[in-house]
Amino acid sequence: MSLKYALLGFLNYQSCSGYDLKQLMDVSTSNFWHAKQSQIYTTLKKMEKDGLILSHVQSQESHPDRRVYQIVEAGKAYLGEWLAQPLITIEARKETLLLKLFFSAQISPQKILTELRIQRNLHQANLDKYQTTTKDVISQFSASPDMADDGQLWEATRRFGELYEEMFICWLDETIEVVKGWEV
Amino acid sequence: MSLKYALLGFLNYQSCSGYDLKQLMDVSTSNFWHAKQSQIYTTLKKMEKDGLILSHVQSQESHPDRRVYQIVEAGKAYLGEWLAQPLITIEARKETLLLKLFFSAQISPQKILTELRIQRNLHQANLDKYQTTTKDVISQFSASPDMADDGQLWEATRRFGELYEEMFICWLDETIEVVKGWEV
DNA sequence: GAATACATGTAAAATGTTACATGATTTT
DNA sequence: AAAATCATGTAACATTTTACATGTATTC
Numbered sequence: 001m002s003l004k005y006a007l008l009g010f011l012n013y014q015s016c017s018g019y020d021l022k023q024l025m026d027v028s029t030s031n032f033w034h035a036k037q038s039q040i041y042t043t044l045k046k047m048e049k050d051g052l053i054l055s056h057v058q059s060q061e062s063h064p065d066r067r068v069y070q071i072v073e074a075g076k077a078y079l080g081e082w083l084a085q086p087l088i089t090i091e092a093r094k095e096t097l098l099l100k101l102f103f104s105a106q107i108s109p110q111k112i113l114t115e116l117r118i119q120r121n122l123h124q125a126n127l128d129k130y131q132t133t134t135k136d137v138i139s140q141f142s143a144s145p146d147m148a149d150d151g152q153l154w155e156a157t158r159r160f161g162e163l164y165e166e167m168f169i170c171w172l173d174e175t176i177e178v179v180k181g182w183e184v
Numbered sequence: 185m186s187l188k189y190a191l192l193g194f195l196n197y198q199s200c201s202g203y204d205l206k207q208l209m210d211v212s213t214s215n216f217w218h219a220k221q222s223q224i225y226t227t228l229k230k231m232e233k234d235g236l237i238l239s240h241v242q243s244q245e246s247h248p249d250r251r252v253y254q255i256v257e258a259g260k261a262y263l264g265e266w267l268a269q270p271l272i273t274i275e276a277r278k279e280t281l282l283l284k285l286f287f288s289a290q291i292s293p294q295k296i297l298t299e300l301r302i303q304r305n306l307h308q309a310n311l312d313k314y315q316t317t318t319k320d321v322i323s324q325f326s327a328s329p330d331m332a333d334d335g336q337l338w339e340a341t342r343r344f345g346e347l348y349e350e351m352f353i354c355w356l357d358e359t360i361e362v363v364k365g366w367e368v
Numbered sequence: 369g370a371a372t373a374c375a376t377g378t379a380a381a382a383t384g385t386t387a388c389a390t391g392a393t394t395t396t
Numbered sequence: 397a398a399a400a401t402c403a404t405g406t407a408a409c410a411t412t413t414t415a416c417a418t419g420t421a422t423t424c
Binding site for chain 3: 219220223227
Binding site: 002005029030031079080082087088090091094096097099101103105115122150153157160163167174175 | 264333
């Protein structure tokens, strides 16, 4: 539902191919929005049919042709309306780890602990990424002065990822201690 | 993908109708897992076809018949395998608010602030719910001594919701201050 | 020589949401 | 009298994932 807004948002900065858009999302919004390459291609096609974007084929010497999409007026208006309308709902999360944990009283504490420790490593790695790679990408893209406001908002979204992972690790440590208590 | 495990998890405690399962999920796992009534009905039907559960119709005096599902051995084994296998990936989040914010440099700071404040209220309400209703439901269900371990895990999932909302509110306050800074 | 990156897509399956349909009972 | 709850479900649609399919160029 919101993927088209994400694509419009990027295309509003500059024209891109589906491939480019996937790369952009992976380094910038993956923390809170993601999509598979195939879904991006099919969504772009649908958006062009709906008159939100336009495409033309660009040939390259040593690589296959690229189909480059550009935003048109209707697309800009569509994006603008969505941005102007405040969001009055909360996203419902799905956390498989918590679902498993909820029903885990029937398996051994050792198995639970192993799982929680694996998750701790994964979340620590994510936290590291937000504090290094993601931070670098944002400063790079917001280097020019006319990108100052954009840069501050991008930083806010990065900060969310950082706080989220810190919170998650904190919760994992708490929960590990609870389950450890059972082993005595 | 995991909805069937959620349903098996509940049915492993006691037999339920699709309606009951929806009610249970809404008061217990809605923090990290949810489903629409219609999806629960269709998934149960598929699970029965796959031999994980069995159903029988129960008539009632003053209400329509209920179809009550019970878990069978194959279902218990299927659930057990899933629980025993540690989760080695991280759930990818989708946060529409962050996606909007990422592209919001083009709209007025006032509009952004309004949206962030609405979200703050919503998250505060969620936090309150986890600290009152959800807490009560968990103590109620884990009252008997043989539910002690289950109760501690349920409490851990509730605690996640609490920490998450606290973190979210903290981030909103931080972000509100950033955007406020632009108005000068 | 093998693997990865570049670049594009289609088809099928799974998952999830919205709308429709029914009808009794209970509450406002 | 109207709305909400109890209770069941189907159909259509939208979204998302997985698998398949192709072929070049670059890196290890």
